[in-house]
Amino acid sequence: MTRIHNFNAGPAALPLEVIEQAQAELPSLGGLGMSVMEISHRSKEFQAIVDSAEAGLRRLMKIPEDYDILFLQGGASHQFAMMPMNLRRPGKSADYVDTGSWSNKALKEAQLTGAVNIAWSGKADNYTRMPKQDELKLRPDAEYVHICSNETIGGIRWNKFPKVETPLFVDMSSDILSREIDVAQFDMIYAGAQKNLGPSGLAVIILKKGLADRAPENTPVFFRYLTHIKDGSLYNTPNTWAIYLLDLICKWLEARGGAEAMEKINEKKAAALYGVIDSSGFWNSPVEIESRSIMNVVWRLGSEDLEAQFISEAKKAGMVGLKGHRSVGGIRASIYNAVSLESVEALAGFMKEFEKKNG
């Protein structure tokens, strides 16, 4: 079975070893005579999977004990609505840093139901860089500051996270576990799983204990963090398949040295592509060097025709997912943890060949 070089932005490549284990266990998980999708979410077998996934994530990210870990459905977009509903008390305001499509979507959702202060916006610069610390117009009475650690579409990331006085919340969907981070600097980390953690249909929420008490009493039960904290993510039937895969991915990551090892490989992968991009005027990166993402590498060629040709020939060479997001165009290679160095080197090699022929 031939596997392709997969540079999709999300849903994205999964580790082949994980896919193969899931495949082997599909008709019968551990001799149960049922797949993981056919066992009760209240069974001891599934509880063991949830516990293992949570413990794995806690070890991998060194998450302190005073943070709850939740596995909820709906992805990050669900969190855009649930977060202000629970954590920005009525009459209060939250700071949002507008660094691209995703943080902008989060802030627009928050604006609909309460007060938002836009602490900085990169819109005028076409979202090509992250702000400097002293550019942020933060409010001392903000309920929280919201940032997006890595903008998938713009291809930019916070190299160093800002220092703030109020609780710092971060959408880490596209770079969670791609690098070592200090969890303690955040009060909330959340991430849709479909880039670095597993399949779509799952979000991981890492929430400092106590914060969830902020939710007003008329918040729907299902939309309260407290509900899911109390029931250990099993208030209702969770996405059992996705939690199972997340658990396998945590094991896969631990076996490979965790976030520290991943960061080294990811830096190397990104450098392989940026190296080609910077090597000649044939390629052009719109992104400020300091803000360059190591997960989503974006670049342009001389014309849209040439870009279309590049994407088409890459596909013929077994490399897919390279078309930039429809809102910005250009080329984008998403090189999450599950995308191997070999795949990235193949792409870098292809780029050099393409330049030779068309430069």
Added chain:
Amino acid sequence: MTRIHNFNAGPAALPLEVIEQAQAELPSLGGLGMSVMEISHRSKEFQAIVDSAEAGLRRLMKIPEDYDILFLQGGASHQFAMMPMNLRRPGKSADYVDTGSWSNKALKEAQLTGAVNIAWSGKADNYTRMPKQDELKLRPDAEYVHICSNETIGGIRWNKFPKVETPLFVDMSSDILSREIDVAQFDMIYAGAQKNLGPSGLAVIILKKGLADRAPENTPVFFRYLTHIKDGSLYNTPNTWAIYLLDLICKWLEARGGAEAMEKINEKKAAALYGVIDSSGFWNSPVEIESRSIMNVVWRLGSEDLEAQFISEAKKAGMVGLKGHRSVGGIRASIYNAVSLESVEALAGFMKEFEKKNG
């Protein structure tokens, strides 16, 4: 690979043929070189899957064109909150019929955010029957009447649905596609997938066109039906794996004659169990005969010890998931579409043997 007789209430048995196809297609879907979990939800390949799932469901349930079909995350519990938020306008009330755990959970969620009229409650009877038409205290100005077609825990179902003057909404999680129904009598049908439609992590919503316009303007974008209708369930990344499996299950059902054929087999399966239960005083059904579910058959034995012995010996005989819900105890066999007649006959046979030895 030995498969077990799976009577789980949900997540529940899936058709082996579907599991095997998913297994075969895991490392590479249709020669793409990626699994379905690794392709973009905006790719033409995934759009074809969504379109096929929707068309399959429309054919199987004969859903008229003036209904939208949505595939959302969060299951039925998510709908308990989303439904009144969107479809009960501010200051207005909705009728809820309280027939068991699930309808009760729906009405409690609705009570939190607005006015609810409990049109009937079976609580005093321990939820052992559905109401008669003339027992319902409906309000002419209700925004909708909410019912649960089949109560998984109590093991009761609406044999004939009530006739009402206001829009009728139904939670059909545990018996959708188990029998032929006339969709046109409802204005909203919703169902968590993990019983009759696929794995957990997905809800199907069938909504009469126009209703979604009721949502107040300050409803969070993500929690509006309109958002998902406009974007064909692709506003954000959906649970792609579950939609893929739902599509396979629709094809599996169509190949077997659809809801009409399933209803006949399901009636036969249920009759095999109720036949044993009614054959002697050794077994006892708490449920009114007219309200008996054909999806979740519940019964009691003479003592809790005997029930525990039954469950334990059944497990040794390769039959799992028979323990009644923790809130009511007893025995429950969930016999959804994917549970074969052979499995049910094996259980009926085991019951007769058990009675012989312990009666």
